[in-house]
Amino acid sequence: MKRLIILGIVICAGTLCTYLSAQVIEGKITDASQQGIDGATVILQSADSVFIEATITDQEGNFHFRQKRENYCLTVQHLLFQTIRKCFQENNIQHHIIMHPKDNQLREIIIEGEKPLLKIEGSKLIYDITQLTNTKLVTNAYEVIKNLPGIMEYNGTLTLAGSGSVNILLNDKVSSMTYEQILTLLKSMPASRVEKVEIMYTTPPQYHVRGASIIFIPQSIKQMKANYKEKSTEPTAKSSKATEKVVLR
DSSP: OHHHHHHHHHHHHHHHHHHHHTSOEEEEEEOTTOOBOTTOEEEEEETTOOEEEEEEOOTTSEEEEOOOOSSEEEEEEETTEEEEEEEESOSSOEEEEEOOBOOSSOOEEEEESSOOSEEEETTEEEEETHHHHTTTOOOBHHHHHHTSTTEEEETTEEEETTTEEEEEEETTBOOSSOHHHHHHHHHHSBGGGEEEEEEESSOOGGGOOOSEEEEEEEOOHHHHHHHHHHHHTOOSSOOSSOEEEEEOO
16 A cells, blocks of 8 residues: 555656646757857747746856746847847747847947846846946947847837837836937936836836836936045056956957
8 A cells, every 4th residue: 555655656746747847948048159148138928028037047058937838939138149039839848049249339348246237026127237337338328228138229219129119217207208308318318327227028007108118217416426436436456356358259
């Protein structure tokens, strides 16, 4: 009797493992030379572009979603590579997605320290843009946003890969300003004033807008003064902190 019980447990465990393994969407993101891309954002969406989940690739370029989907799309983004979007109609396959370098002015980027460019909180992609503004290749807030992964400019309008046009929220609030007025404001604001940018592929109901949104959060006056004071007291000698240099060729 005891043997039968143990055998039953083993069979059930095996069946459960098989069931769970069939509910996986996973793969690897590489460049054209098959080198895994670390830190790429992989966004899982339904076939009609509804946000489901997001993750970041590991050092080998691997990603993993514990989801069972028959029709879905993957949008892959990285600061140094062109955004790519692919849709699929099959589950439990090993994806291999190849990204290509951006052909623009961000050819050489210095990344200091270990602070990540992106973190994911629920349905929000939150960018710490200091790594971008430190390159000195962006001069205003509009350029900061335009150079984020997945953001594109078409006929003077910002769009988001996988979602089309986007709302722009200022300081986490819907503004009474027109879209054109917001763009004018962003173009007139120095890049150094930007604290962070958040992207939502599906905007929650409390914002009272539909579709995707970009949340622009500028630094407060207090933060600006603190940053200015910190920079003015920095030593002129080079720091001993290790610096990683990423060069696109």
